[in-house]
Amino acid sequence: MSSLNDKLAAALSSREKRHIRRRLPVSTSTVLPSADFTSNDYLSLATSLTLRSAFQSALSVAPQILGSGGSRLLVPAPAHVALESRLERFFDAEKALLFNSGFDANVAFFSAIPQPGDVVLYDEHIHASVHDGMTASRVDSSSLIKFPHNSVAALKRSLRKLLHERDDLRDGKASAFVAVESLYSMDGTFAPLQEIVHCVEEMLPRGNGYVIVDEAHATGIYGPQGRGMVAALGLEGRVLARLHTFGKALAGSGAAILTTELIRDYLLNYARPLIYTTTLTYANVIAVECAFDMLENGSAGVLALHLLDLSRYFLELLRPHLQSAPPELLCLPDNLSVDSPQDPSNTSFPPPTPIIPLLTPHPHSLAAHLASLPRPLFTKAITWPTVPVGASRVRVCLHAGHTRDDVKKLVEGVVDWVQAWLVREREEARHWLNMAEVEGVGVWMESKL
Template sequence: MLKTCSPDSLHPSYHLSNAHLQRKLMATSFALESSLLSKLDNRKRRNQPRWDADIIHSDKAGDFFSGDYLSLSHHPHLRQKFLNALASEPLLLGSTGSRALTGSTANHIGLEKYFAEELGAERTMVYVSGYTANVTFFGCVPQAGDAILFDEYIHASVHDGIRLNRARLGGALAFQHNSLVDLEAKVKDIINRCPKIQEGKATLFVVVESVYSMDGDFGPLDGILEIVERLVPRESAHVVVDEAHSIGLYGPEGKGLVRAWGLEKRVHTVVMTFTKTLNFIGGVITTNAIIYEYLSNHSVPWMFTSAAAHVDIIGMKFCFDVLKSAEADRLRETVMNLSHFFMSHFTLSTRDIPKSGLSLLNSETKNLNSRGLISPIFAIFSPDVVALQNHLNEKGYAARALAPPAVPRGEERLRVVIHAGNSEEQIKSLVEALREWALAQNSNVIKQDGALRSKL
C-alpha cells in the first residue's frame, strides 16, 4: 500500500524549516547533501519561490493556474468515451522498446499518418512530450555551419536541445522578444558572418512561439516570415514555430495559429505539445520525409527512449479528436469571452492601486499581434510575488510564483490562466483576492513611511 503524506507535511513551511531534517543533515555531514542544502537555503534567503514536488496547493476556489485551457479534465462524459475507446483496443500497455527497435508499431505509425493528414503535413513525428520533441529536433537536426536565431523568450527545451547539439554550429543567438527590428538586424549579421548561408550551402533556423507562455502574448508571425523570406535564400531558411500554447485554442478545429492564419506552407516545422489544451501526454512535430528519416537514424533521444505506450497513442488521438468537435468550439469561445471579462474586470477593479504594487505586465502589447484574438494567459506583476502566492494559497488557489531566473528580474509575476470551466463569479472572486492583498500591502507601505517620517 502506498503511504500518503499528511496535510502538515505538504505545507510550504515544512521545507527547510523542519528542524528534524536540518539536524539529520548536520549529523550525516555528507558533502553532497550539505552543498545542496546550502543552495536551497540561498533560494529561501533570496525569497525565490519553491516548487517542491510534494507540495500540493488546492484549487477549490477555481482553476486559474493549470494548462487545461478547455477544462477537459472536468468533463465526465469524456472520461467514459475514453474508457470505451480503450476497451476496444487489444494493446494498452508498454511499447516494448524504442522507436529504433520494437517500438514502431502499427499504432505509432498510424497515429503519425493520421496527424500528417489532419495537419496537412508531409510527415509528422510523435514524441512522449513537447519538451522531448524540441530537445530531439534542435539536438540533432541543425548541422555544422548552420546558425540558430531564436526569440529570447523561447522555451527552455529549445535551449537544452541547442546545448546537446554536437555539430559545430555557426552560432546560436537570441533576438529581442517580438522585435522585428532586432530580428532583421541579426539575420543580416548572421548572413554576413556565415557566407555559406547566403550561398545556399548552410541553414539559418529561426525559432519562435505563436503564443508565449510567460507573457501570454502573440508572436508577429507574418513579419517574421517576411523578413526571413526577403533576406535568407529559400534553400537556406528553416522557420520553426512552437505552438504549445495555441494548439487547441485557435484555428479551424483548434489546429493552431499557423493553420488559422494560412502560414503552414511558409513555416517549415511546427512543434505541438498535448500537455496543455489537449490535457494529455505527448507531442508532435510536422516536418518533411528527409528530416523524419534523419531523426529516426541519428537522434539519440529517439533511439534510446522507449516509445510511447499504446494507451498514450490511443489517448493522443482521442484528445485530438475531441478538439475537432462542436463542443470544443463552444469551449474555445467560452475561453475567449472569459478572457476578455477578466482583462476588463481586473483593469477596472485595480484602477486605484499603484501599478508598482499590482498590475498586468505588458498589457499594451499582449494582444498586439493577435489579429483580434485574445490570449487566456495573464502575467500579474507584484514586487513580492511569493507573498502574493501565499495569500492566494490560503484562499484555496493553486497559485505559483514566478521569479528570476524563470522570468527577468523586475518582472516577477503570477501567471493567471483563464479556463472554459471558470465562471464570471470565480473571476470576480480572484480579482477581489488580488485587490485585497494589494491594498493591504499599500497600507503597510504607507504606515512604514509614516513611522519613518515621525522619527525624522
C-alpha cells in the same frame, strides 16, 4: 559524499535566501477545478466527463492499452502509426513524428537537425528545451544568436549582419534556423509569425532560412479546429517544423513534430531523445485520439470560445482597479495593459490569451493571499530564473471550466491584496513618521538642556 552534500545544500540554501527555491506543490485535499488558475489545462479537458467517458469506452475495446514495450525503433506500434497519420491529415503536414513530451521533441530537433556551420536565431523568451537542444547540437556556440522578444527588426538586423559576414549563408550553402513560440507561456504574448516568416524568406531568398514554431500553448485553442496559430495564419507550407503537445489543452501526454519526410527520417536516425527511450503507452495514444475527436467534432471549439471570452472578461474587470494601484506594486504587461476593442467574432491579431501575467515584485505574497481565501484560489508565483530578474509575476491561467463568477472572485482577491498592501504601507509610513517626530523632539529638548 560530505563535500558533495555541502555544495548541494549550500546551493539550495542560497536559493532559499533569495526566495527562488523550487518545491513540489503539496495539498492534502482534492482541488476544485474552478479554484485552479495555475495549470495549463486550458480547455478543462482533464476534468471533462465527456472526454473521460470517451476514453474509458475506447480503452474497453482497444487491443492494447498498457506499455508499448520499447523504443519506436524496436516495436511496430500500430496505434502510434495511426495517430501520426491522423495528425498529418489534421494539420495538413507532410509527416508527423511522436515524442514522449514537447521537451523531448525540442531537444531532439535542435540537437540533431542544425548542422555544423549553420546558425540558430532564437527569441530570448524561447523555452528551456530549445536551449538544451541547441547546447547539445553541433552548431558552434557563437552561431547561437538571441534576439529581443518578438522583435522582427532585431531579427532582420541579425540576419543582415550574418549575411554580410558569411559567404556560405549568402550562397545558400549554410542554413539559418529561427526558433519561436506561437504563444509564450510566461508572457501570454503571440509571435508575429507572418512578419517573421516574411523576414526570413526576404533575407534568405535561396531557401536556406527555416522557421520552427513551438505551438505547445496554442494547440487546441487557436486556428481552425484548434490547429494552432500557424494554421490560423495559413503558414503551414512556409514553416519547416511545428511542435504540438498533448499535455496542455488536450489533457494527454506526449507531443508531435510536423515536418518533412526527410527530416522525420533524419530524426529517426539521429534524435537521441526518440531513439533511446520507451515510446508512449497505448493508453497515452488512445487518450490523445479521444481529445482529437473533440477537436474534430467541434465540442472543443465551443470550450475554446468560452475560454477566450473569459480572458476578455478578466481584463475588463481588472483594468479599472489597476488604475488606482501603483504600477510598481502590480501591473499588467504592456501588451495587455491597454484595452483594444475587439469584436468576439473578429479573428484579428492578436487574439485574447488565457495566460495573463500579473507583474509584481511580491509574487509569493499575492499567491499566498489568493490561496488563503475562504475558497482558496491557486495561482503560481514566478520568479528568476524562470523569468528575467525584475520581471517576477503571478501567472494566471484561465480555463474553459471557469465561470464568470470564478473570474470575478479572482479579481476581487487580487484587489483585496493590493488594498491590504497599501494599508500596511501607510501604517508603516505613519509609524516611522511618528518615530521621527519623537526623535526630533528629543533632540530639541537635549539642545535646551
